[in-house]
Amino acid sequence: xxxxxxxxxxxxxxxxxxxxxxxxxxxxxxxxxxxxxxxxxxxxxxxxxxxxxxxxxxxxxxxxxxxxxxxxxxxxxxxxxxxxxxxxxxxxxxxxxxxxxxxxxxxxxxxxxxxxxxxxxxxxxxxxxxxxxxxxxxxxxxxxxxxxxxxxxxxxxxxxxxxxxxxxxxxxxxxxxxxxxxxxxxxxxxxxxxxxxxxxxxxxxxxxxxxxxxxxxxxxxxxxxxxxxxxxxxxxxxxxxxxxxxxxxxxxxxxxxxxxxxxxxxxxxxxxxxxxxxxxxxxxxxxxxxxxxxxxxxxxxxxxxxxxxxxxxxxxxxxxxxxxxxxxxxxxxxxxxxxxxxxxxxxxxxxxxxxxxxxxxxxxxxxxxxxxxxxxxxxxxxxxxxxxxxxxxxxxxxxxxxxxxxxxxxxxxxxxxxxxxxxxxxxxxxxxxxxxxxxxxxxxxxxxxx
Ligand SMILES: NC(=O)c1ccc[n+]([C@@H]2O[C@H](COP(=O)([O-])OP(=O)(O)OC[C@H]3O[C@@H](n4cnc5c(N)ncnc54)[C@H](O)[C@@H]3O)[C@@H](O)[C@H]2O)c1
Numbered sequence: 001x002x003x004x005x006x007x008x009x010x011x012x013x014x015x016x017x018x019x020x021x022x023x024x025x026x027x028x029x030x031x032x033x034x035x036x037x038x039x040x041x042x043x044x045x046x047x048x049x050x051x052x053x054x055x056x057x058x059x060x061x062x063x064x065x066x067x068x069x070x071x072x073x074x075x076x077x078x079x080x081x082x083x084x085x086x087x088x089x090x091x092x093x094x095x096x097x098x099x100x101x102x103x104x105x106x107x108x109x110x111x112x113x114x115x116x117x118x119x120x121x122x123x124x125x126x127x128x129x130x131x132x133x134x135x136x137x138x139x140x141x142x143x144x145x146x147x148x149x150x151x152x153x154x155x156x157x158x159x160x161x162x163x164x165x166x167x168x169x170x171x172x173x174x175x176x177x178x179x180x181x182x183x184x185x186x187x188x189x190x191x192x193x194x195x196x197x198x199x200x201x202x203x204x205x206x207x208x209x210x211x212x213x214x215x216x217x218x219x220x221x222x223x224x225x226x227x228x229x230x231x232x233x234x235x236x237x238x239x240x241x242x243x244x245x246x247x248x249x250x251x252x253x254x255x256x257x258x259x260x261x262x263x264x265x266x267x268x269x270x271x272x273x274x275x276x277x278x279x280x281x282x283x284x285x286x287x288x289x290x291x292x293x294x295x296x297x298x299x300x301x302x303x304x305x306x307x308x309x310x311x312x313x314x315x316x317x318x319x320x321x322x323x324x325x326x327x328x329x330x331x332x333x334x335x336x337x338x339x340x341x342x343x344x345x346x347x348x349x350x351x352x353x354x355x356x357x358x359x360x361x362x363x364x365x366x367x368x369x370x371x372x373x374x375x376x377x378x379x380x381x382x383x384x385x386x387x388x389x390x391x392x393x394x395x396x397x398x399x400x401x402x403x404x405x406x407x408x409x410x411x412x413x414x415x416x417x418x419x420x421x422x423x424x425x426x427x428x429x430x431x432x433x434x435x436x437x438x439x440x441x442x443x444x445x446x447x448x449x450x
Pocket of ligand 1: 006007008009010011029030035084085086098099102119120121122152153154156279
């Protein structure tokens with residue numbers, strides 16, 4: 001099938017590259033011409049494992065191309081996947097202006113029938129507005145549009161694998177013809193009939209993904225309800241961690257046992273600095289707004305948000321408890337991305353943490369394996385290290401803000417020798433308190449006996 005992808009950010013690039021990987025002809029466009037320029041010249045503007053393998057191959061095979069001209073991209077596809085950003089407005093509501101702009105552009109440029117697929121995360125009822133917008137903006141052209149919502153559940157860091165091996169595909173449609181078209185697009189994923197670039201064709205056995213056909217409203221609601229639930233889970237675990245700390249229990253033991261209950265599940269129960277990124281914080285806020293507008297009191301979500309924001313305060317209590325005075329002290333920060341295996345720093349707790357350190361008068365030297373270039377744009381005033389060891393140099397505290405795997409395996413003798421004072425405050429409970437103590441460190445983390 002011929003597919004156009006609008007927006008080449010994290011979701012758009014993974015969607016475009018994976019649709020090409022499973023055999024479709026894909027043309028991608030973006031309003032940011034610099035991104036298209038990078039892509040056309042063979043670069044990849046984001047760090048997402050797997051893209052470096054599939055994008056060049058799909059381009060070489062002629063199945064994936066990039067166009068700065070949106071009209072050319074619209075003309076190229078029978079299905080148009082909208083993957084533009086839906087950032088938060090100052091009041092927390094989702095900003096849908098990019099979706100509106102795309103609707104206008106598609107409606108005015110389309111010369112043949114188009115299936116328009118919402119991949120961006122949007123509040124319920126956006127699909128209805130999108131249908132209306134397409135018909136209003138396209139009233140002179142008489143082109144027929146159908147609309148569907150396929151919310152995206154990929155996780156940055158494992159996005160390619162998540163696209164190709166999803167646990168479920170939620171398909172919000174109005175009619176059977178649209179559902180059939182979408183089933184054809186996703187058939188290789190549903191039948192697992194593609195040579196998997198993640199597992200080199202030897203994918204682990206697993207059941208086929210669920211194909212869940214819903215209304216468009218339900219599909220949109222499923223995405224917001226899922227992300228908000230995950231946010232609640234993390235905030236819940238953080239509260240249990242605070243309690244464990246007071247009572248002398250170990251949060252790791254508690255959540256491990258909780259997670260073995262299939263009704264609870266093990267994921268999203270990690271205590272620490274809390275959640276960030278371009279999904280959970282903004283989706284939680286947008287969901288609260290949607291509930292309020294709909295006359296439903298969903299205050300418990302506001303609590304999850306309040307608890308999450310308070311994690312930086314809890315972190316600082318620990319830092320101050322150890323350092324006494326923060327002003328003037330050299331501090332190393334390990335991790336800037338909102339999670340490991342991505343360069344995405346949007347709403348990253350690590351970035352908030354550095355801002356807070358600067359406000360308190362600390363001198364900061366940070367290291368992240370992938371996110372430093374992006375961080376330099378928003379935090380030009382700090383020093384950046386070439387390695388974790390350089391970040392630790394002369395530091396009176398070393399703070400772990402992102403759980404990159406490489407931070408688990410550092411040469412701790414070298415770190416201890418480099419530091420002015422061997423103090424580690426671990427915002428991700430990445431290391432073992434006992435081991436760090438035996439290595440001669442003063443070590444603080446969340447919800448674990450000192
Ligand atoms: N990042 C994730 O992990 C993730 C996961 C699931 C869902 N989502 C949702 O997917 C959507 C995109 O997220 P993202 O992380 O890819 O964002 P992003 O900011 O990385 O990418 C969005 C892209 O859209 C482009 N764009 C904006 N307006 C445009 C327009 N009018 N025409 C063409 N291009 C336009 C931007 O230039 C940008 O490149 C959001 O709604 C997000 O909530 C994101």
